[in-house]
Amino acid sequence: MERYYQQEIECASREQILAWQNERLVRQVQNVWDNVPYYRKKMEEKGLTPKDVRGVEDLYKLPFLTKDDLREAYPYGLMARPLKDCVRIQSTSGTTGKRVVAFYTQHDIDLWDDCCARAIVAAGGTNEDVCHVCYGYGLFTGGPGLNGGSHKVGCLTLPMSSGNTDRQLQFMVDLESTILCCTPSYAAYLAESAIERGLRDKIKLKAGIFGAEAWSEEMRQDIQNKLGIKAYDIYGLTELSGPGVSFECSEQTGMHINEDHFIAEIIDPNTGEVLPEGSKGELVFTSITKEAFPLLRYRTRDICVLSRKPCSCGRTHVKMSKPMGRSDDMLIIKGVNVFPSQIETVLLAQGYAANYQILVDRVNNSDTLEVQVEMTPEMFSDQLSQVAEREKQLVNALKAMLGIYAKVRLVAPKSIQRSEGKAVRVIDKRKI
Amino acid sequence: MTIHQISVFLENRAGQLAQITTALAEENIDLRAINIAETSDYGVLRLIADQPQKAASTLLEKGFILSMTPVIAVSVPDAPGGLARVLEVLAAAAVDVEYMYSAFGQGDGKAYMIFRVTDIDKLVQALQGGGIQPVTGEEMGIH
Numbered sequence: 419m420e421r422y423y424q425q426e427i428e429c430a431s432r433e434q435i436l437a438w439q440n441e442r443l444v445r446q447v448q449n450v451w452d453n454v455p456y457y458r459k460k461m462e463e464k465g466l467t468p469k470d471v472r473g474v475e476d477l478y479k480l481p482f483l484t485k486d487d488l489r490e491a492y493p494y495g496l497m498a499r500p501l502k503d504c505v506r507i508q509s510t511s512g513t514t515g516k517r518v519v520a521f522y523t524q525h526d527i528d529l530w531d532d533c534c535a536r537a538i539v540a541a542g543g544t545n546e547d548v549c550h551v552c553y554g555y556g557l558f559t560g561g562p563g564l565n566g567g568s569h570k571v572g573c574l575t576l577p578m579s580s581g582n583t584d585r586q587l588q589f590m591v592d593l594e595s596t597i598l599c600c601t602p603s604y605a606a607y608l609a610e611s612a613i614e615r616g617l618r619d620k621i622k623l624k625a626g627i628f629g630a631e632a633w634s635e636e637m638r639q640d641i642q643n644k645l646g647i648k649a650y651d652i653y654g655l656t657e658l659s660g661p662g663v664s665f666e667c668s669e670q671t672g673m674h675i676n677e678d679h680f681i682a683e684i685i686d687p688n689t690g691e692v693l694p695e696g697s698k699g700e701l702v703f704t705s706i707t708k709e710a711f712p713l714l715r716y717r718t719r720d721i722c723v724l725s726r727k728p729c730s731c732g733r734t735h736v737k738m739s740k741p742m743g744r745s746d747d748m749l750i751i752k753g754v755n756v757f758p759s760q761i762e763t764v765l766l767a768q769g770y771a772a773n774y775q776i777l778v779d780r781v782n783n784s785d786t787l788e789v790q791v792e793m794t795p796e797m798f799s800d801q802l803s804q805v806a807e808r809e810k811q812l813v814n815a816l817k818a819m820l821g822i823y824a825k826v827r828l829v830a831p832k833s834i835q836r837s838e839g840k841a842v843r844v845i846d847k848r849k850i
Numbered sequence: 851m852t853i854h855q856i857s858v859f860l861e862n863r864a865g866q867l868a869q870i871t872t873a874l875a876e877e878n879i880d881l882r883a884i885n886i887a888e889t890s891d892y893g894v895l896r897l898i899a900d901q902p903q904k905a906a907s908t909l910l911e912k913g914f915i916l917s918m919t920p921v922i923a924v925s926v927p928d929a930p931g932g933l934a935r936v937l938e939v940l941a942a943a944a945v946d947v948e949y950m951y952s953a954f955g956q957g958d959g960k961a962y963m964i965f966r967v968t969d970i971d972k973l974v975q976a977l978q979g980g981g982i983q984p985v986t987g988e989e990m991g992i993h
Contacts, residue, residue: 793859793892793915800857800919800966801948802887802894828863828892832913 420668420731423539423571424532427678432726435677435734440473442706443681446596447471447480450712453498456491457714462558471625477704478692483716484625488518488657489591498523499710500779510656513757521710528565529707533566533654533662533676540667540674540731541625541650543597545572550595550623552586552604553630555579559660560630564599567662573597580604583611591620598626602633602641602649606772607836609644623647629654629661632741632759632773636766638670651740664738669730672737679707682736683715684724693805698723701738721757745777749778749844754822759826761789764815768808769796773834780848787824789816792831851974852920853987854902856962859915860886860893870895873912879905882990883953883964892954896922898953898964899990921966923953923985928961928981936963945973953990962990 422428430438444543448468450457460481470479480578488496499521499700506522522530538563543549553793561579565835568575576595578586581684586608589595598605605628612618623645641649652674654661663680664673675682680703684693687700705711720741729737744758750756758776765774770791777788799805809826816824835842859864867886874881883898899905902918909916926932940947946968953962962985968975977984987993 740866793861795917796916798857798859798915798917799857800894800896800917802889805859805892805894806889826860828861830859830863830913831915833861 419430421539421544422733423536428674428735430678430734432734436474438678439681439706443477443704444468444471446704446706446712447714447796448707448709449498450714454485454496454712457481457566459527463545465608472636473661477681477683477729478716478717480704482690483713484701485657485717485719492517492582493519497710498712498714499523504710506562507557508559508562508656508660518657520659520661523709526659526709526711529679530659530662531566531570531645533659533665534563534652535570536567537627537650537652537662537665538564538567538571538573538597540665540733541597541648542668543568543571543573543625544610544731547571547573547596548576548594549573549597549599550577550578550586550590552574552580552598552600552608553661557610559654559656560599560601563654563660563662566628567597568597583608585614587612587617590623591617592621596622596624597629598623598624598645598647598804601630602637603631603836604630604647604771605641605649609641609748618644618646621645625650627652632743632747632757632762634759634763634772635740635768636763636773639771640766648770653738655716657711657713658703659708663703666719667731667733667809671729672725672739674729674735674737675724682738684722685717687717687721692759695724695726699743699834719747721748725796732785747844748779749775749776749787749846751778751787754807754820755842756787756820756822761816761820762843764812765789765821768812768815770794770812773836774843775834776844778844778846778848783849787820787822788827789824790829792834793828794831804809824830851923851984851986852963852970853898853923853992855869855919855921855966856897856899856902856906856909857917857919858895858897858909860888860895862891862893863889865866867895869912870909870914872903873908874905877901877904877908879902879908881992882953882992883951883962885949885951885964887949896951896964896966898992902992913930919966920970921964922970922977923965923987923990924965924977925985925989926963927960928955928959932961935962936977936980938974939982940976943976943979945969945974945976 510518555561561633650666654663664675684699775790881898948966
């Protein structure tokens with residue numbers, strides 16, 4: 419029996435969803451025009467006024483916003499409300515360039531919490547659950563978002579934040595956590611640690627809500643098997659609110675976008691042209707209910723596909739695939755587009771662990787790609803020829819997936835640093 | 851008849867081998883034979899210890915990846931032609947040898963060779979047919 423947090427919204431008819439979107443979009447465009455000079459100027463440059471946008475069908479006319487705009491307008495340039503109306507600031511975990519800050523009114527936080535609550539209920543959460551949140555708390559949206567959603571659902575919330583694995587496991591066992599919220603790489607690490615410490619049978623988890631970084635279907639299977647749970651994906655961006663922009667249901671075939679708050683488009687990342695449904699391209703969002711920090715046509719850099727195929731869970735909101743990569747995570751090696759997620763898929767399919775690192779360098783004006791993989795007991799043999807044979811199979815499988823040669827380097831177990839937040843998968847040493 | 855060889859994955863990194871020998875030394879484990887097969891990036895360390903179980907658990911605790919492999923030890927006269935005679939016997943019986951290496955001398959005028967084969971029974975039969983008796987673990991001081 420599927421349960422919902424806001425059934426009348428999550429299972430609304432397409433006509434109803436479109437009616438909400440039309441009305442809210444028109445109001446939001448007027449709001450931005452009136453209150454955000456930065457974006458108004460962009461509209462004026464295109465010869466647009468709010469009257470040109472009568473509904474979702476006119477969305478394509480509006481100019482895009484990118485991360486560069488957010489940096490340029492830092493910190494207050496894209497706000498639509500005075501600071502006295504705002505109650506919270508969150509910031510991206512961005513490791514390059516200037517941070518991006520986002521502002522929230524109390525109403526914004528309420529709606530954000532609702533979105534996260536929908537995700538928790540979709541993962542089977544009720545007020546009987548103990549929700550163990552080990553996303554970071556602070557400027558990062560992961561902790562505060564799931565924390566707020568967990569409160570709305572009425573779960574007993576454990577605001578663990580990230581780090582201190584021994585304490586995480588102890589609380590998980592002692593307080594019988596049933597829902598785990600963290601990054602997938604940390605979930606994999608917790609699973610590994612629980613097994614090592616012989617705690618696997620003492621853990622009562624039933625579900626996990628994992629997001630904030632790319633993870634493959636194989637990694638999902640690995641986490642599900644090791645922890646004996648169902649693992650759900652959740653997606654979001656600080657720029658739009660945080661986690662909960664979209665979330666997975668029991669079908670696990672994509673994430674329902676909360677369309678009453680966000681309008682999604684898929685565009686060609688090179689031309690900016692809107693692509694027909696089912697096309698693979700860059701995901702663009704327009705936030706239609708945000709008060710403090712409303713972004714119109716924000717380019718996420720995430721490459722994915724949207725699907726309106728009816729879902730067995732009963733939810734009617736459009737589904738997005740797991741991002742297949744980011745146009746800014748995408749590595750161009752010898753002119754070929756390589757996504758770290760492709761490498762992860764191959765490793766897991768070949769029986770290696772999801773602990774890997776990708777090293778890109780340029781030697782004698784030619785790009786080199788090296789994948790460091792930890793040896794596992796299953797892949798080891800006393801016969802060098804067998805180890806080498808398996809290594810060769812991996813090299814061939816990578817070549818088949820990527821189209822270019824990747825050197826494989828088998829390394830000692832636990833020699834690749836584990837992450838408690840977003841995993842550092844790629845080291846690009848090229849100086850271009 | 852078989853002896854337990856411990857095979858350890860060795861990343862080609864400074865100090866890896868020393869880490870292993872130190873760990874074993876701390877547990878007072880004595881080595882009877884050691885051999886490394888390597889590529890440029892990694893290798894497989896094969897060792898025969900006087901206390902195989904203890905050696906294996908010590909290394910597992912240190913986080914090494916290893917496997918136990920049954921091997922056969924043969925005593926060879928420490929004189930010219932000693933090894934040649936053993937290998938002739940195996941060649942005549944068409945025994946397929948995966949790899950072999952020598953063990954540390956026991957100071958008794960004999961050398962020991964360690965054989966890893968796919969078919970242990972066939973190897974033992976061939977040796978016995980040629981009048982060569984495999985060495986037991988006890989004879990090599992393995993408990």
